[in-house]
Amino acid sequence: MSFVAPLRNPAFFTTLFSVAGSTYLLRSHMIELSEDHEARMDELGGTLRGHIGHIEEALDRLEGKATEADPGKKMNEYYGKRQRDEKKTS
Template identity: 50%
Template sequence: MASKHLLAHLATSLTAIGGSTYLLRKQLDYNLEEQEARFDEVEGTLRGHIGLIEEALERLEKKVGSGGIPKGGLQNREMYEQRGKDDRKK
């Protein structure tokens, strides 16, 4: 008689552990998919902003007249360095 109760208790415990493991795994998979979707959205947003910044930089370089300088090089660097964090009037 005690053996039947022990076996029933063991079966119930294993079922509860298996069910909770399944539900946790399912929730983790869902969260992973959601996180990947958010990261893809953020990546697209960042790529868009980087593209806008690069276009603005190219327009500035053309405006300043840095023709012939390869991408990443700037002839008139003082234009970028004149406005810094410490330009506030004290």
């Protein structure tokens, strides 16, 4: 049996193209899922930063440390930090 014999068999090419095609489709699907997951995690991180900002502002008000100029200050700090972090990773 020679090396060329399997290449003459049409089933060989059918199998080869089937494996290559399915590998390509799975890879592209995994990349898409990975990008979706990353977007969801970024959104979740922003939501958590917003909640942390609200909690810290409420704590400052309860402790009497807040002034009239403070509302929204912590939120702006967190969102500003997020935007700076996003620019660094881009």
